[in-house]
Amino acid sequence: MNNRAENKTINLSHGSGGLMMRKLLNDVIFKAFDNKYLNRKHDGALVKLTGEIAVSTDSFVISPIFFKGGDIGELAVNGTVNDIAMCGAIPRFLSLSFIVEEGLGLESLIRIVNSVKTAAKNSGVRIITGDTKVVEKGKGDKIFINTTGIGEVHPKANISSEKIKPGDKIIVSGCIAQHGMAIMSQRKGMEFEADIKSDTTNLNFLVKDILDAFGSKIHLLRDPTRGGLAAVLHEIAEDTQTGITIYENKLPLEKQVAAACEILGIDPIFVANEGIFVAIVDSDITDDLVELMIQKEKGKNTVCIGEISQDHPGKVVMHSSIGGKRIVSPPIGEQLPRIC
Amino acid sequence: MKYLNEYRNLEATNRWLNLIHKTITRNWNIMEVCGGQTHSLVRNGILELLPEKVRMIHGPGCPVCVTPLNLIDKAVELLENNVIVCSFGDMVRVPGSKKSLMQAKANGGDLRILYSPLEAVDVARENPQKQVVFFAVGFETTAPANALSVLQAKEKGLKNYSLLVSHVLVPPAMEAILKDELCKVNAFLGAGHVCTIMGLGEYYPLSAKYKIPIIITGFEPVDLVQGIYMAVNQLEKGIFEVENQYARVVKKEGNLAAKNLINIVFRVGSRQWRGIGEIPDSGYVLQDEFNEFDAELKFGIRHIQVPENKTCIAGEILKGIKKPYECNQFGKNCSPVNPLGAPMVSSEGACAAYYHFTNTV
Ligand code: SF4
Numbered sequence: 001m002n003n004r005a006e007n008k009t010i011n012l013s014h015g016s017g018g019l020m021m022r023k024l025l026n027d028v029i030f031k032a033f034d035n036k037y038l039n040r041k042h043d044g045a046l047v048k049l050t051g052e053i054a055v056s057t058d059s060f061v062i063s064p065i066f067f068k069g070g071d072i073g074e075l076a077v078n079g080t081v082n083d084i085a086m087c088g089a090i091p092r093f094l095s096l097s098f099i100v101e102e103g104l105g106l107e108s109l110i111r112i113v114n115s116v117k118t119a120a121k122n123s124g125v126r127i128i129t130g131d132t133k134v135v136e137k138g139k140g141d142k143i144f145i146n147t148t149g150i151g152e153v154h155p156k157a158n159i160s161s162e163k164i165k166p167g168d169k170i171i172v173s174g175c176i177a178q179h180g181m182a183i184m185s186q187r188k189g190m191e192f193e194a195d196i197k198s199d200t201t202n203l204n205f206l207v208k209d210i211l212d213a214f215g216s217k218i219h220l221l222r223d224p225t226r227g228g229l230a231a232v233l234h235e236i237a238e239d240t241q242t243g244i245t246i247y248e249n250k251l252p253l254e255k256q257v258a259a260a261c262e263i264l265g266i267d268p269i270f271v272a273n274e275g276i277f278v279a280i281v282d283s284d285i286t287d288d289l290v291e292l293m294i295q296k297e298k299g300k301n302t303v304c305i306g307e308i309s310q311d312h313p314g315k316v317v318m319h320s321s322i323g324g325k326r327i328v329s330p331p332i333g334e335q336l337p338r339i340c
Numbered sequence: 341m342k343y344l345n346e347y348r349n350l351e352a353t354n355r356w357l358n359l360i361h362k363t364i365t366r367n368w369n370i371m372e373v374c375g376g377q378t379h380s381l382v383r384n385g386i387l388e389l390l391p392e393k394v395r396m397i398h399g400p401g402c403p404v405c406v407t408p409l410n411l412i413d414k415a416v417e418l419l420e421n422n423v424i425v426c427s428f429g430d431m432v433r434v435p436g437s438k439k440s441l442m443q444a445k446a447n448g449g450d451l452r453i454l455y456s457p458l459e460a461v462d463v464a465r466e467n468p469q470k471q472v473v474f475f476a477v478g479f480e481t482t483a484p485a486n487a488l489s490v491l492q493a494k495e496k497g498l499k500n501y502s503l504l505v506s507h508v509l510v511p512p513a514m515e516a517i518l519k520d521e522l523c524k525v526n527a528f529l530g531a532g533h534v535c536t537i538m539g540l541g542e543y544y545p546l547s548a549k550y551k552i553p554i555i556i557t558g559f560e561p562v563d564l565v566q567g568i569y570m571a572v573n574q575l576e577k578g579i580f581e582v583e584n585q586y587a588r589v590v591k592k593e594g595n596l597a598a599k600n601l602i603n604i605v606f607r608v609g610s611r612q613w614r615g616i617g618e619i620p621d622s623g624y625v626l627q628d629e630f631n632e633f634d635a636e637l638k639f640g641i642r643h644i645q646v647p648e649n650k651t652c653i654a655g656e657i658l659k660g661i662k663k664p665y666e667c668n669q670f671g672k673n674c675s676p677v678n679p680l681g682a683p684m685v686s687s688e689g690a691c692a693a694y695y696h697f698t699n700t701v
Binding site: 321 | 348354382385386
């Protein structure tokens with residue numbers, strides 16, 4: 001009698017390998033991602049690629065799974081697409097694995113699959129292989145997604161931290177802290193209603209545009225996801241033993257996000273982003289690069305926030321708006337709101 | 341934000357800085373009481389813009405830092421005994437004598453990180469079969485909301501909600517610092533948001549008794565440099581008064597409604613301060629009629645007492661007697677990744693602030 005209700009939520013038999021599972025895969029997954037690679041239904045996918053290849057994998061375990069500006073499905077595609085783009089490559093193919101917790105509404109799964117589909121389409125990648133597992137209630141958090149991406153390295157790209165040298169400029173392609181604050185504003189108990197949307201999006205076309213135009217003058221690309229801008233800059237300073245100087249009054253920050261950070265006592269440079277990247281570039285292309293990027297929708301807030309310096313190797317120093325200086329320390333754990 | 345930008349403005353900051361440079365003739369030690377102020381001084385790079393003659397001492401005003409070890413142990417004990425413990429985020433990494441709340445959560449404890457005690461009341465309502473405890477840490481600023489949560493729980497007839505109270509008060513701590521014979525403080529910057537609630541009343545007798553300037557100050561760069569100027573100005577002139585730099589927010593009488601809430605639920609009582617020890621009348625405890633909301637009574641955990649870590653000189657740091665780098669653990673065995681004491685854990689703690697700041701070249 002409960003057939004209808006049962007069909008509306010994922011249960012263990014959807015992961016059993018039996019009929020229920022086949023039905024789920026056929027009705028939901030294969031239907032959504034229909035393409036010649038996937039349709040062969042091999043255990044793996046056979047693809048043709050040329051030249052140097054970039055590969056990247058990531059797992060997405062976010063709560064809540066639906067948030068303002070996106071959901072976990074979109075994030076799982078864009079996140080990996082962007083990681084490939086940050087290697088200076090053009091993303092082509094993705095693998096997609098779901099770990100679903102028993103009890104997840106089928107409707108939610110379909111919604112997620114559809115946003116995976118849209119996000120893949122928007123970024124020009126194909127889902128070519130995947131996996132679905134169902135775990136008992138309490139052994140997961142609604143749904144986890146893993147994606148692996150494969151891309152072809154752009155012929156003009158030569159991304160390498162070894163190329164970073166004093167004088168290079170640090171470019172940020174958009175406003176910081178949007179994603180992290182969007183998620184935080186929707187966690188239970190947020191004190192105020194903020195209309196902050198996640199910035200999750202694909203960056204591969206913007207990256208391709210700047211590689212087409214400036215090639216190897218782009219020395220490094222990174223997307224400042226977890227740990228925010230601070231974590232990425234820190235890693236670069238430490239790995240290359242160069243100094244990084246940034247200017248507080250240059251940091252692109254939306255008013256609402258700034259206000260939310262203020263109220264919670266959270267420093268926006270430590271907050272996660274999903275739709276921007278940091279580029280370290282040769283100083284003589286700075287103006288042209290910024291000019292090109294601000295013409296594009298996804299780069300319209302691009303700014304140069306600082307430079308690589310000879311001083312303080314291995315450290316990130318921020319010049320405050322009031323003329324002071326401070327070191328930007330690496331993030332330690334998750335940013336947690338202060339008491340008062 | 342426009343309002344904020346006015347107080348983060350280069351010109352205005354420079355104006356006050358210049359006045360400080362012009363006015364000062366001697367060395368002065370000024371203590372900012374509140375951790376939020378310490379944080380802002382460091383974050384905005386103000387310390388290095390001040391003349392050398394001004395020595396800022398970082399006070400005990402970080403609620404995370406002054407919460408005694410044994411209260412963390414008590415919260416851990418509850419977590420390990422199937423109680424849902426709710427806490428503000430910055431408490432969860434502070435080490436107890438054996439573990440932090442974060443570690444107890446990793447071992448399976450049901451710890452909820454919340455923004456307000458009122459959410460904890462909701463958690464209690466949604467989990468009638470479980471006991472829910474809110475770890476009520478903080479100064480006068482967080483007390484009204486904590487009081488309100490108790491009143492709400494009472495009104496809703498909840499039997500599964502209680503507070504683990506660790507409320508401390510700022511003026512008694514200032515007095516304890518002044519009484520210490522090693523005290524070097526010449527003037528205080530009072531914590532603006534505490535006065536927003538409590539008003540200025542308690543500061544007049546303190547300033548008169550110890551002949552010390554107290555400037556109630558906000559948290560933005562301009563607030564701080566202006567407050568420092570006001571302190572230096574008084575010191576140079578040899579006067580000692582309570583001045584209100586933060587008048588755009590702080591009223592002389594404070595927030596009467598909030599004070600009223602506090603008085604219904606709490607009374608002043610003796611409290612332990614991490615590193616400082618017990619200070620009489622220095623905190624809030626629940627009024628007797630709210631005993632059923634006292635987690636220590638309810639779960640019989642009052643007896644949990646542990647000695648402070650001897651290698652950590654948090655007390656001297658919190659009293660401004662020593663600077664963090666004068667602690668021989670600083671930066672060696674003790675860092676934000678592996679904190680030995682609370683001043684290193686909280687980002688507002690003096691040791692953490694110095695760790696980040698003095699790391700610069
Ligand atoms: S440096 Fe560490 S050990 Fe020393 S006082 Fe600060 S917190 Fe304690």
